[in-house]
Amino acid sequence: MVSKNPPFKIILGSSSKARREILAEMGYEFTIVTADIDEKSIRREKPEDLVMTLAEAKVVVYRGTIREKPTSEKEAREFIKGYSGSHAAVVGSVIVTNIATGKRCGGWDSAEVYFLEIPDEVIDSLIDEGITFNVAGGLMLEHPLTLPFVDAVVGSADTVMGLSKALTEKLLLEAL
Template identity: 65%
Template sequence: MAMEDSNVAPKNKSFEIILGSSSAARREILAEMGYEFSIMADALMIKLEATGKLKEMSRPTLLITADTVVVYQGTIREKPSNEREARQFITDYSGSSARVVGSVLVTNLVTGCRKGGWDSAEVYFLDIPEEVVDSLIEEGITFNVAGGLMLEHPLIFPLVDTVIGTADCVMGLSKTLTENLIRDAL
């Protein structure tokens, strides 16, 4: 994947990165961090291992995977599974808060070294109008993200009162955590 500004040299000249995620937010964050990377699904990783292609890698190759959940009043929330659940999730956040917990695992595919960790952030919301809830559900984006909300969504962003922690953690890939894990896995 090419970086946004072709005049900027990538940070990872001595190693390769594979992002094991289809998340647009994670792709954006990793590119913002200055890395070039390719995207590969878990099924392809299994195929690489089975065919011995991993052993043929000439320089360190890091696989970065991540997952995010939302915790609301002690209950873990993944992606909403239906409209009723999505509506309940978003309505619950109105005038309230939720904690986002994101985990990152960096695997050095050449050495087998694995380094993982987690980060969290607390998001406080203003009142979320019913028409915003309706629009988000109609748009369908709410079904693709943990807890049903994207901090960066233009309908939600103005309704975020405070974030204690970092926006990149809320969006699915903590920059500081990822940088530290990359360093440790090399």
Template identity: 60%
Template sequence: MSFQIILGSASMARRQLLKEMGYEFSLMTADIDERSIRKEKPEELADAIISRLKSRGQLEESTEEKLLITADTVVVSKGMIREKPSSKEEARDFIKGYSGSQAAVVGSVLVTNLKTGKRKGGWERAEVYFHDIPDEVIDTLVEEAITLNVAGGLTLENPLILRFVEAVIGTGDAVMGLPKALTERLIQEAL
């Protein structure tokens, strides 16, 4: 079956993971404050992107099915949700909190068939256990602007932090924001 994929995310990690899955895709982001909708309905992110596609005339009838993939990731550490840090100080606090401890990562994926309206969603959880992270490593990580652009302030694939990861329970791709097996299953279910 022939279909197009639109990835509704600006995440470099999600782009890489979808490429690794063998898919070609286009990008579209919602340009909305995800924090403001997180506690309501995850479908609102997809709806915002669908609205943008309609306003641009990109949802015209076609014989080919189009799938919109949206995803969200939150980190939970010491009972607190850790979204994208709002400042370098908050990023530093987040990372210090992981030192010698652990964090849970919950990633959700929603696949919307733009032709039929069918939606399939799911989530996956992984846990990351950390060795003690030295202050100088935390300082270096915080100075990298990436810490302000990712949930929890850390990217697992960063070589600087990787050596302080004791164990990952679950899949690395779930931690990176797009669980491959879950996403593949949802794509097939949405078709």
């Protein structure tokens, strides 16, 4: 494991609240610097290729289809109803660049989430709250309205939330 007071600065290239929280949980201090890019203009067929290309994103894969942030109430409802009593996979990536040496290390990780039946009133509440439009696939695993309907997670919860701790630690060590 990398020292929690490393002799280097960490810059998180993401505005994701979940990624900030996970990196802080890992004991790191960091600065946030994000790029102003249109992620929707970058397309790849395979989710693993897409997340590596975006380098700071995660995508949800449902029945072979990549799902990013829903763009309408109709799409959000369709996403969440689809997960109800079913499952989806989350694919996320991490890229670490050592600015001093130029060495760049990257990888992807995935996890599956299995859901119980999600009642319509819960779906309505999630959509009304608006958070569903800010997350890939339209659902936050850790949200108090979602969590009771998560039957199982195969893989790590931090991967589902947007930043695999194990992969991040591995890539930090490799980049040094």
